[in-house]
Amino acid sequence: MDKDSIVKKIKKHKKQPHLRFRLKEKVETFTDLLFYTLFDIDTPVEENLDRLEKEFDALVAMACWDVDKPCKKIWENYMSQLPEVLERLNLDAEAIVSCDPASLSIEEVYMAYPGFYAIAIYRLAHGFYQKGFPLVPRLMTEYAHRQTGVDINPGAQIGKSFFIDHATGVVIGETAIIKDHVKLYQGVTLGAHYVAKALQNTKRHPTIENNVTIYANATILGGKTVIGENSIIGGNAWVTASVPANSTVFHTPEIKIKTLPNVV
Structure with missing residues (x-):
């Protein structure tokens, strides 16, 4: 079979018009930026919120297939929930410190505990899931899953002061x-x-x-x-x-x- 025939056959079987793996990469970049904005002391909050909005617009362009792009309206409401999400995540971190005798500091929990990271990405993804924008939150939690071995579906409902020890x-x-x-x-x-x-x-x-x-x-x-x-x-x-x-x-x-x- 010559190259032209191979190309035609491959194109024939590429049937998903919205399947862009670039979306996966962009969600991972967005997730990292969101995590740093909430926790890293050297990351400017105001500047990064503007950047996150632009990044979110790019995600909407790829992941919201409705012509009217109703998903674009999600960001403003989502952003207003971030202080509450951060408050919950701080409670999660404090629960880990108070329960785990191996934890030496709360900074260690934020930076080194895979369970905390998985919970953080879940909580950040859950807000999008609630707004009816399912693909992006699923990609966010799968990104955390790949890094930590913890698989939390973004649709789960999780209360305050949650602790996953050892995580994997x-x-x-x-x-x-x-x-x-x-x-x-x-x-x-x-x-x-x-x-x-x-x-x-x-x-x-x-x-x-x-x-x-x-x-x-x-x-x-x-x-x-x-x-x-x-x-x-x-x-x-x-x-x-x-x-x-x-x-x-x-x-x-x-x-x-x-x-x-x-x-x-």
């Missing part, structure tokens, strides 16, 4: 509800019983009430599953039904140790 492997589904002062460890999944497109507009993921701790590699599934407040879910637990408040749920593995006799 955490999955939080789109319709999950997490209330205040919740702590998760690595490998926790808040997922659905099963995946079917017909369930798109239903609550598929669990609700976690206030002051719950969920230890490493626990899996909690189902939209009707509620973990009651002040409960502790132990490591490796598999939970598919609601748990009353003030409960402890644990998985007991069977451990056998076989010792060979000494060989002379």
Whole structure:
């Protein structure tokens, strides 16, 4: 097959008129700029908000396919919510410092904790998700996912003072509800019983009430599953039904140790 034939066949199968990977790169640049604007002491806030607006306009041009570009109106309202988002993120950082004996300073949390970074990008993306501009927030949280190993869907609802310790492997589904002062460890999944497109507009993921701790590699599934407040879910637990408040749920593995006799 000659080059011209190959080119024609490739063009024939490039069927998505809006698929521009440049959008992904621009979202990542926008996300970094937004994060620095809120946290970096050397980054000028006023100047960067103007720059962010221009960057957002460029995202709208690529990701809002309606001819009237209604997504362009989102920015002003989103910008007004940033102080509240920052306030929530500061509470998240303070929760990490107060809960983790390994944290040496709050500056360390902002700069070195992957769990905090994943939460920050989720909170920044969630505002866009709420405004009905879905692709950009999904690209934002996937950017954080790639860097941290934490997969938080921007549609999840997460309350105050949230802490993800060690972070890697955490999955939080789109319709999950997490209330205040919740702590998760690595490998926790808040997922659905099963995946079917017909369930798109239903609550598929669990609700976690206030002051719950969920230890490493626990899996909690189902939209009707509620973990009651002040409960502790132990490591490796598999939970598919609601748990009353003030409960402890644990998985007991069977451990056998076989010792060979000494060989002379």
